[in-house]
Amino acid sequence: MIGSSMPMFVAVGTLLHLFGGIGSLEPPRERRWTAVGASLEPLPSEVRTDVVAGTHGIRLSGDRTPFVVSRRMENGLEAFPRDHVTLEGWISIDRPSAWGGIIGAIQDNGTAETGIMLGYREDRPFFAVSSEGVADVDGRMTYLVGRTPLVIGNWHHLVGTYDGVSMKLFLDGEIVAESREQSGPVRFSGDEPFVIGGYFDQDEDFGLDGRLREVSVLSEALDAEKIRRRFERQRELASLPPEVDTTLEWDVPPFLCWPAVDAMSIVVEVSVPSAVSVVVREVDGEVAATVSRQTPATLHDVRVDGLSPNTKYFYQVVAEGFGQRIESDLKTFRTAAGRGDPFTFVAIGDTQSQPAVVKRIADLAYETRPNLLVHAGDLVSTGGNRRHWTDHFFPNMRPLIERVPIMPVLGNHEQDASLYYEYMSLPEPERWYAFSYGDADFFMIDGNRSLGDQSEQIDWLESALAASDAEWKFAVLHQPPWTSDSDDYGDTFVGGSRRGDPNARNITSLLEEHGVDICFSGHVHDYERTFPLIGDEVVPWDEGGVIYVTTAGGGGSLENFDPANTVFGHRKARRHHLVYCGIHDGILEFQAMDEQGRLFDVLTLDKRDGRRAVARAARRGVEISPRSPTWRDAPVD
Numbered sequence: 283m284i285g286s287s288m289p290m291f292v293a294v295g296t297l298l299h300l301f302g303g304i305g306s307l308e309p310p311r312e313r314r315w316t317a318v319g320a321s322l323e324p325l326p327s328e329v330r331t332d333v334v335a336g337t338h339g340i341r342l343s344g345d346r347t348p349f350v351v352s353r354r355m356e357n358g359l360e361a362f363p364r365d366h367v368t369l370e371g372w373i374s375i376d377r378p379s380a381w382g383g384i385i386g387a388i389q390d391n392g393t394a395e396t397g398i399m400l401g402y403r404e405d406r407p408f409f410a411v412s413s414e415g416v417a418d419v420d421g422r423m424t425y426l427v428g429r430t431p432l433v434i435g436n437w438h439h440l441v442g443t444y445d446g447v448s449m450k451l452f453l454d455g456e457i458v459a460e461s462r463e464q465s466g467p468v469r470f471s472g473d474e475p476f477v478i479g480g481y482f483d484q485d486e487d488f489g490l491d492g493r494l495r496e497v498s499v500l501s502e503a504l505d506a507e508k509i510r511r512r513f514e515r516q517r518e519l520a521s522l523p524p525e526v527d528t529t530l531e532w533d534v535p536p537f538l539c540w541p542a543v544d545a546m547s548i549v550v551e552v553s554v555p556s557a558v559s560v561v562v563r564e565v566d567g568e569v570a571a572t573v574s575r576q577t578p579a580t581l582h583d584v585r586v587d588g589l590s591p592n593t594k595y596f597y598q599v600v601a602e603g604f605g606q607r608i609e610s611d612l613k614t615f616r617t618a619a620g621r622g623d624p625f626t627f628v629a630i631g632d633t634q635s636q637p638a639v640v641k642r643i644a645d646l647a648y649e650t651r652p653n654l655l656v657h658a659g660d661l662v663s664t665g666g667n668r669r670h671w672t673d674h675f676f677p678n679m680r681p682l683i684e685r686v687p688i689m690p691v692l693g694n695h696e697q698d699a700s701l702y703y704e705y706m707s708l709p710e711p712e713r714w715y716a717f718s719y720g721d722a723d724f725f726m727i728d729g730n731r732s733l734g735d736q737s738e739q740i741d742w743l744e745s746a747l748a749a750s751d752a753e754w755k756f757a758v759l760h761q762p763p764w765t766s767d768s769d770d771y772g773d774t775f776v777g778g779s780r781r782g783d784p785n786a787r788n789i790t791s792l793l794e795e796h797g798v799d800i801c802f803s804g805h806v807h808d809y810e811r812t813f814p815l816i817g818d819e820v821v822p823w824d825e826g827g828v829i830y831v832t833t834a835g836g837g838g839s840l841e842n843f844d845p846a847n848t849v850f851g852h853r854k855a856r857r858h859h860l861v862y863c864g865i866h867d868g869i870l871e872f873q874a875m876d877e878q879g880r881l882f883d884v885l886t887l888d889k890r891d892g893r894r895a896v897a898r899a900a901r902r903g904v905e906i907s908p909r910s911p912t913w914r915d916a917p918v919d
């Protein structure tokens with residue numbers, strides 16, 4: 283317990299006294315919580331996860347944010363200082379993570395950034411402030427990051443101060459970073475949860491994995507001398523030997539993303555900050571590329587380029603940290619097929635639950651040895667929960683994703699969480715992107731963001747589609763523009779339905795105009811292939827229609843269909859499944875198979891007679907000759 287070995291610690295009685303300011307308009311000058319056994323005293327209003335007593339301070343599991351002092355900054359419990367503020371903590375990090383929090387109150391979601399927090403990214407401390415003085419409609423945060431790393435398992439004294447003019451970050455009594463980017467009072471939207479021991483907002487919940495000794499909030503910006511004295515009061519903590527397991531191991535063994543004709547991304551996560559290097563070899567054993575990342579980190583996204591198109595390679599990752607070295611197993615990948623090369627891909631969606639199903643679908647996909655895996659979103663159930671990625675998604679998707687690169691779109695369950703962007707290595711701006719594979723271009727869309735007129739994304743989509751010269755064009759977005767589902771967009775057993783996602787519907791005219799062949803979606807946990815559509819009319823595919831495929835059968839609980847067929851509804855199946863496609867020489871062979879590998883839908887699209895190109899040109903008032911064999915829009919004389 284505190285006090286016995288370290289008599290200088292503030293006693294619990296004092297803490298209660300310091301809480302006297304609650305309810306008054308004036309924020310208390312200082313509020314301090316200190317570890318007593320397995321608790322922080324004074325106890326916050328909610329204790330959210332298991333807390334195990336440590337020798338010094340409280341040992342926290344890292345799963346979720348353990349202490350929520352108040353759910354919302356606005357609820358009046360907290361009179362949080364805004365003009366002059368100091369956040370302080372004595373902490374020890376056992377396991378660095380991409381985002382970690384110690385004390386603060388933030389919302390950092392997309393472009394809306396408000397609040398204040400003391401935390402860490404990987405093994406670097408940060409102090410984050412969003413202020414009223416920054417001209418940004420929904421707030422912009424400065425993450426002031428210290429260059430000096432925290433020593434894993436050691437106690438550190440961290441302090442962030444803000445006086446309305448400058449932000450300062452102190453580590454073990456010394457200033458390590460300063461910024462004047464923010465000015466004026468701290469900006470709060472009112473939605474910020476005031477938390478201790480985690481990084482917690484609407485999208486994210488990362489608990490501190492390590493130990494927490496003491497935290498404080500002060501309504502003054504302490505000067506360097508006061509901070510040094512506060513560090514000195516307990517400095518013997520900083521010289522205690524580390525109490526942590528620093529065994530280097532794979533948290534996420536290597537997997538593949540973002541295939542290109544000359545490049546591949548390899549993503550890996552390890553247990554302690556490490557340097558990594560990726561060695562890529564030709565099949566004859568000769569080294570084709572070695573890429574090293576020397577800055578120690580737990581999560582690495584390594585882009586290997588300079589490779590040859592449509593070529594098989596072996597790869598291996600070596601991680602070195604804390605005096606240890608580990609090597610991954612030898613794996614393979616194939617770089618992307620170029621124009622004219624045949625290739626195959628598998629499309630799946632909604633692997634968010636039922637791990638056994640996810641594993642069966644992924645194994646079945648791997649059995650087909652596709653070149654590429656396209657994922658229609660809802661990879662995980664909770665995008666901000668690291669364990670959903672490390673314990674569910676990645677293990678169940680193996681060996682598929684360590685041999686076949688994955689290209690996903692964001693589902694609603696990803697919650698736009700930073701972990702999606704950390705783990706997935708994708709072309710800019712990642713939230714949406716396009717890529718080429720063989721004779722196809724894929725347009726990967728964020729269906730959670732506006733696709734309305736003049737939205738940033740619809741402008742991008744229009745220009746990306748216009749710039750595409752690919753034979754085959756596929757759109758992928760999580761929410762289906764068209765679906766015969768029973769109850770997601772109405773209640774078809776008793777009434778009407780909008781028949782699809784209204785925001786996603788915004789893209790259909792562009793898909794029609796630019797000759798997208800198939801639009802893949804997830805979200806509605808079933809399988810559906812519509813008749814080809816232009817507007818809401820069924821038009822044969824080789825006369826220009828767009829086929830909408832819902833492939834949301836990766837594991838999410840199955841949903842149901844309208845009891846009567848829709849006008850556009852064609853093949854439907856209430857089954858876990860995958861879609862398999864092969865493309866060669868103007869022909870697309872499409873199959874859907876269930877989790878037992880039973881084929882339940884087959885389709886062949888053939889462009890060799892040029893009919894689709896002629897019909898599409900005719901819709902634009904352009905007459906082209908249906909010469910055979912040609913499937914180009916421009917006739918060859």
Ligand SMILES: [Fe+2]
Nearest residue numbers: 632660805838
């Ligand atoms: Fe889903």
Ligand SMILES: [Fe+2]
Nearest residue numbers: 660693694805
């Ligand atoms: Fe969904």
